[in-house]
Every structure is written in C-alpha cells, then in structure tokens.
Amino acid sequence: xxxxxxxxxxxxxxxxxxxxxxxxxxxxxxxxxxxxxxxxxxxxxxxxxxxxxxxxxxxxxxxxxxxxxxxxxxxxxxxxxxxxxxxxxxxxxxxxxxxxxxxxxxxxxxxxxxxxxxxxxxxxxxxxxxxxxxxxxxxxxxxxxxxxxxxxxxxxxxxxxxxxxxxxxxxxxxxxxxxxxxxxxxxxxxxxxxxxxxxxxxxxxxxxxxxxxxxxxxxxxxxxxxxxxxxxxxxxxxxxxxxxxxxxxxxxxxxxxxxxxxxxxxxxxxxxxxxxxxxxxxxxxxxxxxxxxxxxxxxxxxxxxxxxxxxxxxxxxxxxxxxxxxxxxxxxxxxxxxxxxxxxxxxxxxxxxxxxxxxxxxxxxxxxxxxxxxxxxxxxxxxxxxxxxxxxxxxxxxxxxxxxxxxxxxxxxxxxxxxxxxxxxxxxxxxxxxxxxxxxxxxxxxxxxxxxxxxxxxxxxxxxxxxxxxxxxxxxxxxxxxxxxxxxxxxxxxxxxxxxxxxxxxxxxxxxxxxxxxxxxxxxxxxxxxxxxxxxxxxxxxxxxxxxxxxxxxxxx
Numbered sequence: 001x002x003x004x005x006x007x008x009x010x011x012x013x014x015x016x017x018x019x020x021x022x023x024x025x026x027x028x029x030x031x032x033x034x035x036x037x038x039x040x041x042x043x044x045x046x047x048x049x050x051x052x053x054x055x056x057x058x059x060x061x062x063x064x065x066x067x068x069x070x071x072x073x074x075x076x077x078x079x080x081x082x083x084x085x086x087x088x089x090x091x092x093x094x095x096x097x098x099x100x101x102x103x104x105x106x107x108x109x110x111x112x113x114x115x116x117x118x119x120x121x122x123x124x125x126x127x128x129x130x131x132x133x134x135x136x137x138x139x140x141x142x143x144x145x146x147x148x149x150x151x152x153x154x155x156x157x158x159x160x161x162x163x164x165x166x167x168x169x170x171x172x173x174x175x176x177x178x179x180x181x182x183x184x185x186x187x188x189x190x191x192x193x194x195x196x197x198x199x200x201x202x203x204x205x206x207x208x209x210x211x212x213x214x215x216x217x218x219x220x221x222x223x224x225x226x227x228x229x230x231x232x233x234x235x236x237x238x239x240x241x242x243x244x245x246x247x248x249x250x251x252x253x254x255x256x257x258x259x260x261x262x263x264x265x266x267x268x269x270x271x272x273x274x275x276x277x278x279x280x281x282x283x284x285x286x287x288x289x290x291x292x293x294x295x296x297x298x299x300x301x302x303x304x305x306x307x308x309x310x311x312x313x314x315x316x317x318x319x320x321x322x323x324x325x326x327x328x329x330x331x332x333x334x335x336x337x338x339x340x341x342x343x344x345x346x347x348x349x350x351x352x353x354x355x356x357x358x359x360x361x362x363x364x365x366x367x368x369x370x371x372x373x374x375x376x377x378x379x380x381x382x383x384x385x386x387x388x389x390x391x392x393x394x395x396x397x398x399x400x401x402x403x404x405x406x407x408x409x410x411x412x413x414x415x416x417x418x419x420x421x422x423x424x425x426x427x428x429x430x431x432x433x434x435x436x437x438x439x440x441x442x443x444x445x446x447x448x449x450x451x452x453x454x455x456x457x458x459x460x461x462x463x464x465x466x467x468x469x470x471x472x473x474x475x476x477x478x479x480x481x482x483x484x485x486x487x488x489x490x491x492x493x494x495x496x497x498x499x500x501x502x503x504x505x506x507x508x509x510x511x512x513x514x515x516x517x518x519x520x521x522x523x524x525x526x527x528x529x530x531x532x533x534x535x536x537x538x539x540x541x542x543x544x545x546x547x548x549x550x551x552x553x554x555x556x557x
Contacts, residue, residue, distance in 0.1 A: 003282055004224055004520055006318060010297050011304030012224040019303075020222055020277070021231055024215045025238040027178070027270045032242030032384075033249070033263040034185075034208055038147045038482075039369045039376055040246075041256040043128050046121040047136060048075050048083040049114035076111055085118075086137035087111040113137070126254040133194040142194070144482040147367055149198045151482075153205025155475035161210035162468020166333075169287075170214045170221075170464075171279045177210030178271035185264030189257050205475075213471060217464055220455045221280040222300075225520050229452065233395040236448035240391065243384030247377040282460050286523070290318045333462045338469060341525060343514070343532040347457050348469065350509045351450075354407060355470040357506030358450055360477030361414060362443040364499040365436055367482055374433055382433070383440050390441030391448050402517045403453040407446060408510040414442035415503030422493045422500070443503075450474075456516035460523040 004012070011017075076084040090110045120131045130136060135143040157177075165173040181204055188200030215235070223231055246263075253259040278300065284293035294315050301310025338348045369379045397406040417439040424432050450470075458466030487494045514532065522528045 003285070003523070006281075006297065006313070007222075007224060009306070009309050009313065010301035011306045011309075013227060014300075014304030014306070016300045016303040017223055017227075021219060021234065023273060023276070024219055025235050027211055027215070027267070028235055028238040029242040029245060030263050030266050031208055031212065032239045033246045034181075034204060035363075036243065036246055036366060036380070037260070037263065038150075038367055039380060040125075040250040041129055041260060042135070042143050042146055043125045043376060044130050044136065044140075044143070045123075045125050045128070046083075047085055047118045047131075049086070049088045050117040050119045051075075051088075076109075084111075087113060124254070125256075128256045129194070129197060132256075135194075141486060144485060146198055146201060147363075147482045148479045150201040150205040151363070151475050151479035153202035154209040155205075155472055155479055156202075157206035157209025158213065158468050158471035158475055160206070161213055162464050162471065165210075165214055165217070165468075166283075166462075166464040169279050170218050170283060171274070171277050173210055174214040174218065174277065175271065175274050177207045177214065178267055178274055180204075181207035181211065182264060182267035182271055185267060186261065189260035189264060209471065209475065213464065213468060216451055216455055216467065217283075218277060218280060220521065221282045221460075222278075225518065228456070229395065229399045232452035233391060233398075233448065236391050236444075236451070237388070240384060240387040240444070243387065244381065247380040247384070250380075251377050282523075285318060286460050290315045294318055333465065335465060335469065337462050337525065338458075338466055341529050343529055344458075344525065346512060347514065347528075348466065350512045351454055351457060351466075351470050352473040353509045354411070354446075354506045354513070355450055355454070355474040356477040357502040358411065358443060358446045358477070359474035360481050361418065361499045361503045362440070362447060363478045363481040364484065364495065365418075365440045365443065367485075374429065379433065382437050386437045386441040387444040390445045394445030394448050398449055398452065398517070402515050403449055403456070404510060404513050404515045406449045407453060407513065408507045410442045410446040410449065411503050411507030411510060414439045414446065415500045415507060417442065418496055418500035418503060422496050453513065453516060456519070456521060457514065457528075458522075459525055459528050460521065461525065463521075 076087055076089060088111060090112050114137065118134055118136060122131070125131070129146065130143060133139075133142075161173050161177065184200045184203035184207060188197055188204060191197035191200055219231055219235065220228060249262055250259055253262055278296040279292065281293040281296050281300075284290070284296070294313060297313055297318070298310040301307060301313075337344075339345050366383060369376050369383070394406055394410065397409070417435050421432055421435045421439070424435065426432070454467050454470050455463065481499075484495045484498055487498075514535070519531070522531065
C-alpha cells in the first residue's frame with residue numbers, strides 16, 4: 001500500500017502510464033495469432049491417395065488428381081459420397097466407368113493403404129504443415145502434437161521465466177522473450193523438417209509465456225488500484241483484436257511459411273522499443289535496490305510533468321514508506337512459499353484449478369475449427385468477435401460486482417453450454433456453432449478475469465512466482481486439450497463432455513478465492529494473511545447481530 005503513495009506523488013495516471021500500457025499491449029495482437037496459428041498452418045485440405053504413375057500406364061484415362069477417371073478407378077468413396085482419404089483399390093474397378101456404373105458399386109472391392117503419398121486440394125490452402133509432411137491418416141495425431149509441443153513450450157516458459165523474472169527483473173526477461181520469439185519464429189517459418197518445426201514452435205511457446213508474464217507484472221506494478229480493471233480489460237481487448245486480425249492475414253497469405261513469418265516480424269520491433277521500459281520500481285525496492293527504484297521513479301515523474309515532486313523524493317523517503325516490504329525482501333522466497341500459509345494454500349490450489357480448466361476448455365474449443373464444418377476463416381472471425389461483448393460484460397461484473405463472481409459465473413456458464421451442445425444434432429450446424437461461440441466467449445471473459453485476479457491475489461515478493469505457477473497450470477491444460485480431441489475418434493461426445501465437466505468443477509472452486517475488488521496490491525505474505533483474518537472477522541460481526549436478532553423476535557412474539 002505504501003508504494004501507491006509514492007506512485008501518486010510521481011503521477012499514477014499520467015503520460016507515462018498511457019504510453020507504457022500501449023506499448024506493452026501491442027505484442028498481445030500477435031500473441032493471439034501465435035496461440036491460434038494451428039488453425040491455419042495445420043489446416044487439413046481435402047485429399048486422397050496419390051496415384052502412382054504405373055497405375056495409369058497404357059490406360060486411356062485422364063490424370064486429373066481430383067476428378068479424373070483414374071481417381072474413379074482406384075479411389076473408394078465413403079458413405080457421404082466423398083473420396084476416401086486413406087485407401088486405394090488394389091485393382092482398377094473398370095465397371096465404375098460404365099455408363100450405368102456408380103462409384104458405390106465398388107465398395108466391396110479389396111483396398112490397401114496409401115503408399116505413394118497424397119494429393120491435396122490446394123484451392124483454399126496452398127501449403128500447410130499437413131501438405132508439407134503428409135500429416136494425415138495414420139500420421140494425423142502428429143498434427144495435434146505440434147500444438148501440444150507449442151503449449152509445452154509455454155509451460156516451460158512459465159516455470160523458467162517466472163523464476164528468472166523474480167530474480168533478474170521483469171524488463172530483462174521481457175527483452176529476452178521478444179528476442180527469442182523473433183529468432184525462433186523466423187527459423188520456424190523456414191523449417192526443413194517436421195521435428196525441427198516442432199522444436200522452433202516449442203521455443204516460440206516459451207518466449208510467448210515470458211512476454212505474457214512480464215507484460216502483466218509491468219502493467220500492474222506501474223499503475224494504481226483504481227485503473228487496474230480498465231487496464232486489464234484493455235489488454236484483453238488487444239488480444240481479441242489479434243484474434244480478429246489473424247483470419248484476415250491468413251486469408252491473404254495462404255502459404256504457411258509466409259504466414260508464420262508475417263506474425264513473427266513484429267517481434268523484432270517489440271524487442272527494439274522494449275529497451276525504453278523502466279524496470280518495476282516495486283520489484284527494485286523488494287530486491288533491496290532503492291537507488292535504482294528512485295532513478296526510475298524520477299524518470300516517470302519527468303514524463304508525467306511532475307519533475308518537482310520527483311526531485312523531492314529521496315532514497316530515505318522510499319525506504320521509510322516501505323519498511324515492511326524491505327524487511328520482507330531480506331528473506332528468500334520460492335515456490336514452496338505459495339503453500340506456506342492457509343490462505344496462500346487455498347488460493348494456490350483453487351487458482352491453479354481455475355487456470356488449468358479455463359485454458360483447457362478454451363483451447364479445446366478454439367483449436368481445430370475445421371471440426372465445425374464451417375469455413376475456417378469465418379469461424380475464427382466469429383470466435384474473435386464474440387469476445388467483444390463477452391469481455392465488456394466481464395469488465396462490468398469485475399468492476400461493480402467482483403472478481404470472484406465474474407470468475408465463477410463465466411466458467412459455470414461455459415460448462416453448461418458445452419454440455420448442452422453434446423445433445424444438439426450435427427445437422428443443426430448453425431445452432432452448434434452459435435452455442436460453441438457463446439461458450440468460447442464465456443471462457444474468454446474468464447481468461448480476462450484470471451489474469452487480473454491472479455496478479456492481485458499474490459503479494460509482491462512472490463507475485464511472479466505465483467502467477468508463473470498458475471500460468472504453468474494453464475499451459476498444462478492447453479497442452480492436454482488437443483490430445484483430448486483424439487478421444488473423439490472412439491467416442492465423439494467424450495472430448496466435449498470432459499471440457500464441460502472441468503469448466504463446472506473449476507467454476508465451483510473459484511467461489512473459494514478471496515475477493516480483491518478495489519483493494520491495493522499486497523506486498524508481503526503477512527499482509528495477505530491479515531486481510532483474510534480481517535475479512536473473516538467482518539463476516540462474523542455481520543453474522544452475530546443476525547443470530548441475536550432471531551431470539552429477540554421470538555421473545556417479543
């Protein structure tokens with residue numbers, strides 16, 4: 001709380017905060033593109049087995065790979081009348097070329113797997129990793145593996161960069177993360193093999209995690225309590241704008257090499273201007289570096305037109321205002337400190353479950369858009385647009401009702417909608433898509449609340465460690481979500497049943513988290529415990545008069 005007094009003296013809502021938040025938010029546009037890039041770089045075009053040249057030798061047939069007579073002779077059809085994607089007839093079915101022959105008449109003939117590769121319809125996607133490395137049929141699971149490895153990178157980044165940021169500073173790790181994303185993204189765009197592409201995507205995921213973690217902390221630690229919700233909502237809308245930008249860029253760039261490069265190039269710009277950011281003064285004070293904190297505070301005061309107030313600040317004043325925090329900074333903190341006290345244990349367990357389930361369900365719906373049977377560009381645009389009203393409602397509830405209510409209600413509604421969608425017939429495609437979009441909007445609002453709430457729950461001394469842990473759980477959820485899709489090969493309803501159940505369970509656990517609406521950021525573990533005790537005493541004081549009022553009413557009767 002004492003730091004907020006110092007921040008008010010140098011300007012808490014001035015020119016610096018405006019530029020600071022805008023520059024920090026810009027990379028979020030391309031974070032959405034990286035997270036959802038799978039929908040376009042790993043899109044699966046229509047395809048069938050490639051017909052070897054020997055099959056058409058001395059045959060008076062056309063060689064059109066999609067509609068020619070050779071396809072009719074050798075490629076079976078499924079129940080929907082579409083060419084089989086994974087098998088060929090072992091012998092030509094000549095009767096299918098007769099005037100009264102139908103392709104279904106060859107359904108009983110012997111077939112074999114593809115041995116010469118596949119032919120792809122390149123009218124919508126000129127090149128994807130699926131067409132590049134034939135990730136279809138018995139290799140189709142590798143397509144989901146790419147997204148899981150990317151999220152594994154995000155998971156590794158949450159663990160590694162969370163700890164390093166608490167030790168070496170938010171700004172330092174933000175710079176490194178932008179540099180790593182720029183390099184790994186560029187290399188990934190021109191990978192020469194599938195394993196190499198997975199490796200670069202893994203490193204990109206690590207970098208994205210470092211960017212999101214340090215952007216969140218630098219935003220929260222340089223702004224006052226009164227505008228935290230507004231800033232968090234603005235950052236969330238920047239991510240939404242990125243979702244709307246992605247289908248437009250992907251529509252213009254149909255080759256995955258150049259699409260991958262297009263969303264990576266802005267990282268070089270972000271790396272260059274990130275040198276302008278000051279280090280978190282809160283973190284510097286907590287790391288017993290008040291001189292450097294004072295330097296950055298005076299710089300902020302100059303940018304906000306409060307040079308006089310900045311010049312009046314001294315190291316002694318900073319230390320005097322943050323005595324409790326400085327005493328706490330002399331201690332060493334780690335992951336185990338998140339379980340040190342009852343309140344932190346409950347907070348860590350519940351918030352970890354909330355983050356896991358929110359990310360698990362979100363990416364379960366947002367990835368593999370082709371499964372909806374609607375144009376991938378259109379469905380991505382719908383899924384992005386639905387976030388606008390969803391996050392607006394979330395902003396209102398977070399600002400006027402509370403973080404806890406917003407978190408719980410959005411998750412529960414998402415779970416209910418996902419489960420209802422299981423019972424909707426596949427023929428009602430528009431209704432299923434609409435319900436999925438509504439559920440995805442609820443999860444987007446839940447995600448926005450997650451980022452704000454988590455930053456407010458943990459004290460400064462372990463904030464990055466706490467946020468890193470819950471981010472880790474979120475990335476575990478995102479990593480597992482594509483793999484759960486594979487269960488649909490056996491039981492089509494099972495993935496959605498799992499997504500819906502997890503959303504309901506985590507919505508219930510969100511009710512156990514502390515409320516942080518209009519409360520200053522805590523700086524020490526003791527401050528978190530004291531707030532919980534005060535809240536408990538307040539509830540008891542409210543409950544006692546109600547209990548004593550009932551006997552008095554009975555006595556009067």
